[in-house]
Amino acid sequence: MSDERIRVLCVDDHRIVRDGLALIISQQTDMTVVGVAATGEEAVALFHQLRPDVTLMDLQLPVMSGLEAIRQIRRADGAARVIVLTMYRGDEDIYRALNDGAATYLLKDTVADDLIRVIRAVHAGERPIPAEIKARLDEHADQPALTAREVEVLELVYRGHRNKEIGALLNISEETVRVHLKNVFLKLNVSDRTAAVNVALHRGILHLG
Amino acid sequence: MSDERIRVLCVDDHRIVRDGLALIISQQTDMTVVGVAATGEEAVALFHQLRPDVTLMDLQLPVMSGLEAIRQIRRADGAARVIVLTMYRGDEDIYRALNDGAATYLLKDTVADDLIRVIRAVHAGERPIPAEIKARLDEHADQPALTAREVEVLELVYRGHRNKEIGALLNISEETVRVHLKNVFLKLNVSDRTAAVNVALHRGILHLG
DNA sequence: GCCGCAATACCCCGATTGAGGTAGAGCGGA
DNA sequence: TCCGCTCTACCTCAATCGGGGTATTGCGGC
Numbered sequence: 001m002s003d004e005r006i007r008v009l010c011v012d013d014h015r016i017v018r019d020g021l022a023l024i025i026s027q028q029t030d031m032t033v034v035g036v037a038a039t040g041e042e043a044v045a046l047f048h049q050l051r052p053d054v055t056l057m058d059l060q061l062p063v064m065s066g067l068e069a070i071r072q073i074r075r076a077d078g079a080a081r082v083i084v085l086t087m088y089r090g091d092e093d094i095y096r097a098l099n100d101g102a103a104t105y106l107l108k109d110t111v112a113d114d115l116i117r118v119i120r121a122v123h124a125g126e127r128p129i130p131a132e133i134k135a136r137l138d139e140h141a142d143q144p145a146l147t148a149r150e151v152e153v154l155e156l157v158y159r160g161h162r163n164k165e166i167g168a169l170l171n172i173s174e175e176t177v178r179v180h181l182k183n184v185f186l187k188l189n190v191s192d193r194t195a196a197v198n199v200a201l202h203r204g205i206l207h208l209g
Numbered sequence: 210m211s212d213e214r215i216r217v218l219c220v221d222d223h224r225i226v227r228d229g230l231a232l233i234i235s236q237q238t239d240m241t242v243v244g245v246a247a248t249g250e251e252a253v254a255l256f257h258q259l260r261p262d263v264t265l266m267d268l269q270l271p272v273m274s275g276l277e278a279i280r281q282i283r284r285a286d287g288a289a290r291v292i293v294l295t296m297y298r299g300d301e302d303i304y305r306a307l308n309d310g311a312a313t314y315l316l317k318d319t320v321a322d323d324l325i326r327v328i329r330a331v332h333a334g335e336r337p338i339p340a341e342i343k344a345r346l347d348e349h350a351d352q353p354a355l356t357a358r359e360v361e362v363l364e365l366v367y368r369g370h371r372n373k374e375i376g377a378l379l380n381i382s383e384e385t386v387r388v389h390l391k392n393v394f395l396k397l398n399v400s401d402r403t404a405a406v407n408v409a410l411h412r413g414i415l416h417l418g
Numbered sequence: 419g420c421c422g423c424a425a426t427a428c429c430c431c432g433a434t435t436g437a438g439g440t441a442g443a444g445c446g447g448a
Numbered sequence: 449t450c451c452g453c454t455c456t457a458c459c460t461c462a463a464t465c466g467g468g469g470t471a472t473t474g475c476g477g478c
Contacts, residue, residue: 013318014296014316014317014318015317015318015319015320015321016229016230016233016294016317016318016319016320016321016324017226017229017317019229019233019320019321020225020226020228020229020230020232020233020321021225021229023229023232023233023236024225024228024229024232027232085225087223107223108223108224108225108226109222109223109224109225110224110225111224111225111228112224112225112228112229115225147423147424147425148424149424149425150424157403158403158407159404159407160399160401160403160404160405160407160408162401162463162464162465163464163465164464172425172426172427173426173427173428175426175427175428175429176425176426176427176428178465178466179425179426179427180425180426181465181466182466182467182468183424185466185467190369191466191467192369192371192434192465192466193403193465193466194366194367194369194402194403194406195368195369196369197403197406198367198368198369199369201417202417208410208411208417356453356454356455358454358455359454371433371434371435372434372435373434381455381456381457382456382457382458384456384457384458384459385455385456385457385458387435387436387437388455388456388457389455389456390435390436391436391437391438392454394436394437400436400437401435401436401464402435402436
């Protein structure tokens with residue numbers, strides 16, 4: 001009964017990875033790939049059009065991030081089941097995705113058979129969080145969270161701007177920028193901007209791009 | 210004649226991607242995956258053991274990079290045919306890989322059918338460089354190259370070290386570190402260290418990790 | 419209503435950084 | 449052999465940055 005197959009939407013910006021995933025899933029008798037998307041927009045549009053049972057979502061997508069796509073999908077349908085499948089290992093990535101409604105979070109290290117099992121479990125309403133991911137999430141809870149403004153400032157530091165420029169861009173004084181950065185340094189446990197950017201990139205607070 | 214199939218070694222650190230690629234290749238009647246590796250060391254060891262016709266190599270590998278693996282493989286066998294398959298789009302990545310003996314360079318955006326065609330072409334002794342990659346390589350030629358020492362200094366800046374610390378780590382004076390950085394800024398066309406790191410990450414001169 | 423937090427802004431001061439020089443030693447190619 | 453490049457090192461000066469404060473406004477939760 002092909003009507004009873006789990007209908008999967010597959011979202012990844014790398015064509016060859018998408019093709020590989022689709023092939024892996026298509027080989028199962030109890031599931032089928034009903035659509036593929038390469039950007040966040042495409043993912044949201046196809047979700048509405050296809051109403052898949054499970055959406056397999058990479059976080060690293062051009063134009064609109066996978067995180068934003070998850071938000072929009074979950075806002076439109078609180079019962080939507082989205083599995084994150086990504087190479088991002090940062091605790092902040094994991095926290096944000098699960099906090100925004102992802103059913104679970106898998107790294108691309110995952111074995112094909114495990115992915116298949118998780119798709120079935122999530123379709124059945126479970127939320128099987130891998131131990132490694134759970135551990136990272138616990139680490140995250142121990143860390144002080146940056147505020148939205150602090151992330152905004154740090155992002156501009158990462159782009160290579162000086163404090164004065166950042167102040168001008170955000171319409172606040174250079175002094176205030178310094179205050180935000182001081183707090184960022186405290187929270188990230190570093191003593192200068194390059195180290196802060198480094199930590200932020202590794203923890204998934206910022207991303208290349 | 211299974212003996213006449215193209216024997217492919219598949220190197221990628223993400224298990225699910227490796228599985229997907231292997232599945233794509235295995236579906237062809239004229240090629241077969243004889244081995245898979247997840248690190249540079251494994252890749253080099255398996256190359257010697259299996260002597261594949263074509264090696265499909267990601268650049269982003271733990272412990273030993275794909276670039277270093279290519280160097281070691283090509284040093285051992287100047288006729289070895291290695292296809293780079295990576296998400297790295299930096300001109301420096303492309304330059305280094307092709308300069309160190311890769312037969313061609315594909316992005317993970319590549320369509321499965323194109324990958325298959327390139328594997329056949331490379332096995333036949335061709336070097337089919339995609340137009341996009343060729344264009345990036347031309348851009349690279351217009352840019353002044355950083356010296357090994359300059360990259361070394363920039364790497365430590367990226368790690369968050371101050372000039373004084375970098376001097377101590379490299380056993381040179383802080384003054385010399387400043388000179389190297391001045392030259393880096395000139396070559397990368399930036400005016401401070403965070404911008405330099407940003408450009409270096411995007412061009413593939415440095416990598417996360 | 420009160421407390422805590424986020425965001426804003428200003429102060430001082432020492433450390434660090436970036437931009438401008440000059441210069442010698444060593445090495446490899448023309 | 450000589451030229452050019454790389455690495456090394458030092459100098460000066462102005463700009464930027466990081467660490468230490470204090471303080472006001474506004475918002476949301478208890």
